[in-house]
Amino acid sequence: MPWLSILIAVPVLGAVGVALLPKGSDKLAKQLALVVSLVVLGLTVAMAVQFSPNGNRFQFEEKYSWIPSFGVHYGVAVDGIALVLIALSAILVPIVILASWHDAEGRPDATGLAPKRSAKTYFALLLVLEAMMIGVFAATDIFLFYVFFEAMLIPMYFMIGSYGGVQRSYAAVKFLLYSLFGGLLMLVAVIALYVVAEKNTFMFPELIGAIQDPTTQKWLFAGFFIAFAIKAPLWPFHTWLPDAAAQAPAGAAVLLVGVLDKVGTYGMLRFCLELFPEASKFFTPLVIVLSVVGIIYGAIVAIGQTDMKRLIAYTSISHFGFIALGVFAMTQNAQSGATLYMVNHGFSTGALFLVAGFLIYRRGSAQIADYGGVQSVAPLLAGAFLIAGLSGLSLPGLAPFVSEFMVLIGTYERYAVPAIIGATGVILAAIYILWMYKRTMNGPTAEPVKGFTDLNGREKWVVAPLIALIVAFGFFPKPLLDVINPAVDKTLTNAQVTDKQPVSTVAEKKGAGQ
């Protein structure tokens, strides 16, 4: 059964279906979109169940010739890393659809919020985006990956540009141009890779180890890496993210930060390391410095933000620093942690953005100063915000902790000083999250906040699965790690790295005892 093609096709067909609905059938459009996304989720679960973690690296492979003269294939397959990211997308989309139920409708007393737009288009775009996201993670042909990588921008561009806040067109254009710039560098590198490798194919598995010359590797690495660093975004290529995330409607921001940006870090892990192992080692110090700077810098700037969504965006920059750090630390723990981080960050930031979106929908403003004392009037809302926030500061017992712990411990194995500096992000995270929480939720109830209603049924259904996942994976990350670990193992093998061994003999002693 061509699982992946079905996964890509279903949302596309759904989007067409939604778009073709007659005018005025907004409600039907929403319901249809939700059903389609749930079908996709169901299919993803069915596929994930059949995945055997210790089997072949790539499973559910499909390969058809697309442009024979250039050796371009429609090639899709997943390994553990791609699988969890596809699952993340499939989980987030229905939640986002549910959360965005009224996003396209504007508000009767709108103050700076998006005007009324076609709901149908919005949900069709969401579904198209889902197809692109699944495609980009599933692609094993580098050219196909590039196509999805760029095509993904288009629905997101319209979602920000048409449904966003006051400065939506500025943010959308900035997002698009920035990403396109990176994408073009990558296109050059992709073509150069094809030419230099002389294998007449773009299939990723066949290109591993194809480039031996170190200088060529470095150039190609740079081409890919800058694209991914912009996408991720890594410091100092990050400034598009706060604008885009702050202007995008909350649901779109979730997908933007939660999934789209993961393509950057995923690309580093999958393509940069495996295709250009020598260059990766050469650039590791640079990337680690950028990541650590990003962790601290993102956190400090986040502390200074006055806009909730911008603040969350900057926290994500800090978190992407952690992920990149983990990817380039080149240890099993760090890379598994980084992959896990991508998933957990999707849930955690998703929850934060969505709850912030609920707040903004009620108040009509994203300024932190416009809130205060929400907990007294809407305790559930505040509670959801707190849990989402705590997951953002990697509180143990919540999912992001496991990943952050693994990233840091894995980094510490090889690069102690960056890990220590990065770990100070733990303190800064507490400051930005709790300070935001205090200013919005605690203290005397502000006058405009008094009329707030608590979470309604729909909103509860949005928040509940996310929080359940965050808590569940916080205590029991094994199912994810079991899938991720073998894939990371292969990555490390292809990147020609071996793990460091601890000084002491505990492990040996255990080994001898068995």
Next chain:
Amino acid sequence: MGETITFWVLAVTSVAAALGLVFSRKAVYSALMLGVVMLSLAVLYAVQDAPFLAAVQIIVYTGAVMMLFLFVLMLVGVDSSDSLVETIKGQRFWAVIAGLGFAVLLALAVGNVAFSPATGLGQVVASRDGNVPTLAASIFTRHVFAFEVTSALLITAALGAMVLAHRERVRPKATQRDLARARFAGPQPSPLPGPGTYALHNAIDMPALLPDGTVAVTSINRVLARHEMEEGFEPTDPEKAALIKQVLQKDDARDAEPVEGDKPIQVKDALQDENALSEEDGK
């Protein structure tokens, strides 16, 4: 030897005529100069074993095309001459530089080649008994497709010209009776006042004065006034100048409005406008 003389005579003539074409102020002169160049070239064709082309050149170009040019010139205004003031900065200078440079380059290119004596068309033509049959054979055999396409092009061009130049008549053409009725129904049955009456000048470009000394607006000659305003010969009397400007602006405003169909009686509109203007004056 004969050819050399012919060439030099015609070369000088044609270059001179070409320069005249470019530099004469009046378009009619330019057209005539172009005719001279074309005729010269026709002769040069004939000299160069191309009698058919020479004939076509004279018939099509000098005959048809040039006449077309002249007709259009008549439509647009034969006597209007171009202003010599160049409005685009540096255009003339760079145009001359580019033209000269291009000519020099082409000349260099040609000069660099050492041509063997011309093969001549004698052999080719001989097989088919003359230039025209040979050419005809070529056109109707090898190049028949191109020829047919050209015919399509010509038909399209003819159609296009008709469409472009055609104006749909949306009302019945006004008869003389209609015109007379309109005139008497209008505010001014009498002819418009002539220019310069009771004025200091009797020149045609000066408006007539009414008994109270004010300008009779209806006597302003629009074409002249526009010409003078554009060329900067405003009346010395500022009041008159202002008035003329006003009238012209009014005309411009009317012209700027979208033209719908064919207005049957322009006179009437003009009269009404004038009437409105003089009313304003009265106030």
Next chain:
Amino acid sequence: MTTHYLVLSALLFAIGGVGVLVRRNAIVVFMCVELMLNACNLAFVTFARQHGNLDGQLIAFFVMVVAAAEVVIGLAIIVMIFRTRRSASVDNANLLKY
């Protein structure tokens, strides 16, 4: 002799080009374009004789046909523009800018 004809052709072509550039009356500009076409025709005819091949004349013939068609359409356009704008100056038709 061929060289002479060709140089004459080049000269006429350049003059025509300069004319297009410096004249503002659309009709005169058009005439200059015709001059350039004629210059080309001269070159074609010259080459036909030089190489003993009638194809040059053939091309010249086609050029004339196309030129005729072009003149018809071009002049029609000029007339139309003049009718609406009351001017045949090419500089006045500069709406397509920036």
Next chain:
Amino acid sequence: MQSPAEIVQHSGGVIGVSWLMIALPLLGAAILLLGGRRTNKWGHFLGVAMSLGAFVVAVLSFVELTGLDPDQRRRAFELFEFIPGMVNMGMLIDPLSISFALLITGVGSLIHIYSIGYMSHDRDRRRFFAYLNLFVAAMLLLVLSDNYVGLFIGWEGVGLASYLLIGFWQHKPSAATAAQKAFIVNRVGDFGLLIGIFTIWTTFGSLAFADLTQQVTGQASEGTLTAIGLLLLLGACGKSAQLPLQSWLLDAMEGPTPVSALIHAATMVTAGVYLVVRSGAFFEQAPTAQLVVTIVGVATLLAGAIIGCAKDDIKKGLAGSTMSQIGYMMLGAGLGPAGYAFAIGHLITHGFFKANMFLGAGSVMHAMNDEVDMRRYGALFPVMKVTAVTFIIGYLAIIGFPMLSGYYTKEGIIETAMEHNAILGWLAVLGAGLTGFYMSRMIFMTFFGKKRWADDAHPHESPAVMTWPLVILSIGSIGLGAFLILGNRFMNFLSPAVGLPQELPETHVFGFGPAALATLALVAAGAALAWFRYGAAEVPAVAPRGSFLTTFARRDLYGDALNEALLMRPGQWLTRIAVFFDNRGVDGLVNGLAAGIGGTSGRLRRVQNGYVRSYALSILFGAAAVVGALLYVGNM
């Protein structure tokens, strides 16, 4: 000298289900938080029941544990794989953890019961009990986990519970700020703990206590061990409010009083001591780290005592005292196996008498309309006798009145310290004297002297649900010390977990050594001084401007001012600069580039002037260029 026993894998029995201790309160918290208003009616009973349930499991586990041979008393079992290849979640039931479990569930249950009364008027009582349950679960996870990651999860879990409970009255900005401060300062400590855990992992390749025996840790260099020790100490300082991370504890008194009793006196703040004792395998082979632990302990015990001397807020006074007493425990923990039993013993007795006094203070506040200023109390003894008597028992225990709990455990620490390092010992004696002063001051100002009540105050004894826990706790305050210390009972009990010193200390019912005598004399002097200044003399209702020393103590030794000057303000500036740099620098560069390109195109598009002749000119130039190029190429 005897090393700790090997950890044995366990299955079955009550110990096999001892995870219920964590699960029950966690379940309670989940039900109360998710159940919403439906559970308002019976929520507090559920909370108490879950806590008591955990206590029952703890007692049964304890009984089962004591039924085993002493060298078999370290039982561990695995629950599930947490991070494959790194950590398995498991429980470790040994004398050390079970002692803590008993203290947490026992005192915790009493405080749960007390809270039923104390919080009866609060509309959010259900939420309060949910948080308390959450705390108990997290604290038990902290002490029962068999590895450092589990410990860390519990460690942060109690931090979260503490944050939630300090900020329980979140509508008060001061409470919200205090909660936030507590969490952030704790995070600084957690940072150290985290790095310590990293170092343990990279050095030894395991995070399970069972693997980190002294034989294993002995293979690492002393430098590494010292580093690990200091990093763990940083974590301990954060959680246990030791210098230099002490500043949050006094602010934490913004929380409801039962919270102060349970979390900020009896249990959570002692987690640092637990960590140091549990990590004995590292500390005992890193003397430098141990020395630092004792220095931190002594410094904090003096600082806390000095702060306690000047506070008029009864809860803050008790908080200073808590700091000070934890300083004693830290000192004991830094002395190696000889001090462990006394440190943990003091921790347990302190858990009783300090909880006792905090709850007593809560009872007083309850009676005085939530007034906390002792200068507005006075002469409360006659109106609330049960509270007063139990409070005074706690008081006598803490100042080390002979035969009461505090006497044995504190004296043990002082004696051991004296043997170890005389300077530390004498400073600890001095601290005891200060304790005598400030605690007596508190008693005199609260229960004796003249009435200085606010006009609308009508003090009355608290309901039975609040007084019974006081009574039970005060019984513990009287007898527990003697029970534990005499005959080295506790030391022997703990020995499988922490080892034994080379020679066991001698214990007497009356241990009048020179140090004990000096301590008693100083305590008596302190109490007498307090009597003259606050018992016999008139206490002004408004605090007079004190000397420099008083102000110094009132302002918490300028700890907050120091933090503000050294960290907060530079931090704020850094934040502002970073934000400015981001907007103008990084983003400015990006936007500048965009503007540059936009401006250039704007100028460049002027070339498109609409004049067909200009275009033709450029075409001619282009044609000329092509011809030129062709010529050039042809001539090459």
